Amino acid sequence: MRRALVVLLSAGLAAPAQQPLAPKQTPPDPNFSRLYPNADIKRFLDGYVAAHPEWVKLESLGKASKGEDIWLVTVTNPRTGADKAKPAMLVEAAIHANEIQGSEICVYVLDFVLKNYGKLPRVTELLDRATLYIVPMVSPDSRARWFEGPSNPNFPRTVWVSIDDDRDGKSDEDGYEDLNGDGEITQMRKKVALGQGRFKLDPKDARNLLQCPADELCDYQLLGTEGIDNDNDGLVNEDPIGYVDPNRSWGAGFQPRYVQQGAPDYPLQIPETRAIAEFLRAHDNVGAAQDFHNTGGYILRGPGAKSQRPYPAGDVRAMDLIGKEGEKMLPGYRYGTAFGLLYDAYASTDDHIYLRHGAITFTNELHRGLQADTDKNGQVSAEESLKFNDTIAVGRQYVEWKSYKHPQYGEIEIGGYRHDTGRMPEPFDILSDCHRNAAFVLFHAHHLPRLAVQPATVSKIDGDLYRIQIPVVNDRAIPSMTEIARQNKLTRPDIATVTGGKVIASGIVRDPYLHKVDYQSSRPDRLMVYGVKGYSSELLEFLVENPSRELTFTYDSVKGGKVTAKIPVR
Secondary structure: OOEEEEEEEEEEEOOOOOOOOOOOOOOOOOOOOOOOOOHHHHHHHHHHHHHHOOOOEEEEEEOOOOEEEEEEEEOOOOOOOOHHHHHEEEEEOOOOOOOOOOOHHHHHHHHHHHHHHHOOOOHHHHHOOOEEEOOOOOOOHHHHHHOOOOOOOOEEEOOOEEOOOOOOOOOOOOOOOOOOOOOOOOOEEEEOOOOOOOOOOOOOEEEEEEEEOOOOHHHOEEEEEEOOOOOOOOOOOEEOOOOOOHHHHHOOOOOOOOOOOOOOOOOOOOHHHHHHHHHHHHHEEEEEEEEEOOOOOOOEEEOOOOOOOOOOOHHHHHHHHHHHHHHHHHHOEEEEEHHHHHOOOOOHHHHHHHHHHHOOOEEEEEEEOHHHHHHOOOOHHHHHHHHHHHHHOOOOEEEEEEEEEEOOEEEEEEEEOOOOOOOOOHHHHHHHHHHHHHHHHHHHHOOOOEEEEOHHHHEEEEOEEEEEEEEEEOOOOOOOOOHHHHOOOOOEEEEEEEEOOOOEEEEEEOOOOOOOOEEEEOOOOOOOOOOOOOOOOEEEEEEOOOOOOOOEEEEEEOOEEEEEEEEEOO
């Protein structure tokens, strides 16, 4: 018995450190202390393609509900293989159109890896052996509407489809309106006769309304978001544009609208999520995914709802390793399940990509809000919010109350917080959020499976029959085939082959000392392996008859790439 030197042909390891990329023209230089409309995001993407045409590819995944393109960026080192031949990570944002700043983080990731290839070893290693797929705007139509306005921090969150919310036979006829023409949709309040109100002015700050105490008479009513009763049904703003929540429209865990608010009529009905789902079906190499939302400061994984089956323990182990490290990288962020930290969310991105494609997936809820600056007790009061506006934001966030003659309510006041507050950080915080979350993306991608072949053990059994034992190692956290993929047959198993002789038996060695081997019952020339776990190895055995002086071993993994090695025999 002897150890055979393994000569690696393509071990899935990083190529030697390369020189920094030399752009063919000046690349974009975004200011990551601001938020950009769609046209600017697209201009940046075009600029990166022009600067690095071999490394960056831009294509449309299809049209969104109102006709905007859903853009996909592919970035990898073209000299080390095609994008689909490598382990890959999908990064996407703005599936909820009012959750804007994830698009900037997507651009930051692209900008950072291109600028730092050949300078930072981790970036170089990643682009040499893996692929990043980036979709900065999943819901581009509604994102454009948020910028063009008028809008508010929570609108539009829907995709741009017509829904008859009040079931009066008309759609989208009674939505929010910028009544006073200031470019913002804020709040309405009205001073009423004493005893007719449910609120009173805060004596410390008249901008704020206080709930009326049980032993007082009060004189203010809070009328809700700016708007009028357009259809004369006695309700205001009850049928705005939409409402279909794109992150309740995926295929895994789908529930109808009476269970899950915002669900469409059937899974993947809307073009936005259907385009992503079709992309994933054509790209089985995606083994990791990251989705960006806001707000609150969370690193979420599935299951989305408490009633769903828990994820397999082995996959949770990989998620925990990455997510718990993420808590350290993103100060104040908390890691856990969506239902455990927030609420039940059926048919979410996390569940679909993990349960249908076996990829380790997270959703980051960006920006901790005012808690990061003012929180003392787990809550942020209206008083603290106004103080932040007055001091840290120097008055930028708040629109002062002004009188307005409403066609139905009469004399009212309009005012409140601007649409780009609350869910969005102030400009001085955007850059920090971009970098830390991009670093988490790269950390997640770093743990895509990295397979390598260790030196083989070659022993002669009898005559021209040889036993070849070959260790295959994965030195990253994500397995080459997740447990959910194995349980639900989401992808084919990894395939190990030996050429250069007749393979008469093959199997997986369970105990090399007692020689316990799970031999495959058929097709020994194609050994099926249900993945190499994270930070683990599998010892494979082949019984080869009449081998040549040198065998060729190949380990082909859908999500871990292909490694090939030469094994000298005699």
